[in-house]
Amino acid sequence: MGGGILIVASRAPAARPGHGGTAERPVRAGWAAPYARLLASPDTRAFLLAGLLARLPAGMFSISAILMITAVHGSYALAGAVTAVGLAATAVVAPLTARLVDRYGQSRVTVPAAAVSVAGSLTLVLCVRYGAPLWTLFAAQLATATAPNVGGMSRARWAHLHPGPSAAATAARHTANSLEQALDEVCFVLGPVLATVLCTSLAPQAGTLTAASLLLVGALFFACLRRTEPPVAPRDGSAPSAAPLRVPGMPPLLTAFLATGAVFGALEVVTVAYADALGHRSAAGAVLALQALGSGAAGLAFGALRPTGQVGRRFAGCAGAMAALMLLPLLAAGARSLPVLAPALLVAGMATAPAMVTGMTLVQRLTPPDRLNEGMTLAVTALLGGIATGSAVGGWVVEHLGAVWGYAVPPAAAALAATVAVAGAAAAARPRT
Incomplete structure (x- = not known):
């Protein structure tokens, strides 16, 4: 994964939610008021929904791979080894993908990274389905490590939209991080349940195929929402951070x-x-x-x-x-x-x-x-x-x-x-x- 897979796209000017002609909802009073203020703009609601679609597969991929591999090969040891290799690869590749995001921008990296990961998942499905040599399962799982950390990118957008040390900005970031954490919990509760239902009710490959589709659609949706995307820091020749x-x-x-x-x-x-x-x-x-x-x-x-x-x-x-x-x-x-x-x-x-x-x-x-x-x-x-x-x-x-x-x-x-x-x-x- 490198510069050759980056998509060159023009950058729209960054805008705060509620500016540039977007309509906002009235803010309600009560305990939900911080969340109402946070989601008053359609821009923020849109990238939150896109992020949810792209994050739900995180709770599906591992259990889907285990159910698919055990259904065909009958070995939990093999299934566990394949998923462990994917986890180890993610630990190495994910920070490198995030570094590319910081350097080139979310919209230019998210879709290519998701596409490579989805290709790895589809390859894994084909290798299991058609009885390919076992080493191909591990090779396919390695490619899935490029899946972008959409949860982190979503939190980065909130930090961009509410910058600075002021009390209002600090409170907004606190509320945003709380909302993101709640969404993470939803994904890791619903994801395994959805994957299990699909793999056991439809076909062993259904969970992985659905998760891959959600990741690609969510990544495309998220990358298209340029108004809330943090701008890339200008490269003026100064020493990097x-x-x-x-x-x-x-x-x-x-x-x-x-x-x-x-x-x-x-x-x-x-x-x-x-x-x-x-x-x-x-x-x-x-x-x-x-x-x-x-x-x-x-x-x-x-x-x-x-x-x-x-x-x-x-x-x-x-x-x-x-x-x-x-x-x-x-x-x-x-x-x-x-x-x-x-x-x-x-x-x-x-x-x-x-x-x-x-x-x-x-x-x-x-x-x-x-x-x-x-x-x-x-x-x-x-x-x-x-x-x-x-x-x-x-x-x-x-x-x-x-x-x-x-x-x-x-x-x-x-x-x-x-x-x-x-x-x-x-x-x-x-x-x-």
Whole structure:
């Protein structure tokens, strides 16, 4: 993936929502007022919808590939290996794709990157369908790593539309990040359900084909919305901004994201194992959905509040609350009852969204504006790495100590995130120079 696949397109002048002749909706009073103000312009509503279409496949691709490969080859080991290779490739390629976005603009990179990823998914379908050699499955999955981080680009648009340190801009970015986090929860709840229904009801390939179609359509829609796109920083020969990894405060912040991802990965694996041990494996999805529901609801409520204090300290406090509430599933698991565990997961989930929202706000604050997409993608990459690590550690604990003790992994990972957040709060609070 390089300059040869970039699409040259003219750039329309950047405009704030509500300017340039677009009509706005009247703002309502009440707790939803911050969201009404945020979405008053059709421009913002449009890119939010496009981003949702392009992000939904993120919750579909892995489970679709697993169901498709196991339906044909009958091997969960092969399916897991193929998806793991794709995840590892994404961890390497995604920051490079984001760097291209920062250099050339969202509209010029999003569609080519999505097209390469979709081509990889279609190739995987064909290789599985027609019995190609097994190495071709891994090769096809490698190409899917170019999928653009539309969630990060959407957050970058909000940061562009509401710049500066003013109280109003800070509150708007806080609300926008909360809304984006709620949408992420929706995608990772509905995505696996939709993929499972398609693969089991229609055909093993249906989930991957639908996800690829949604990604391409969503990317095209998103790239066409030029009015809200952040402008590319002019290349005037001056020294480039520091890489996000070299910005003070970013390494500990990314470590905290890695630990937070481990919370999610461990919860998923341990909950499936716990439900299976009780003879209710099919109910695991519904129980996990409660955790995501709690997170999404808390994220929306959190976004309606006006943030106060230094964002680094807020992040440390939210991570600490997450560590405390993650003890609830561990305590509830001792009852060996899903009806007891379910509300504990619901409440525990309410701590994850505020931590994620505040963490993403901190990423926006620390990252140089001309490398914002790269910074956002590094955060997502850290989360993915944490999910993979948490899944592996949670699975090991379940295998050797039992499903109940598996629930000790999420609070331990959350405590690590809180510790790192506290240690990095001072560096994160320093203003960018």
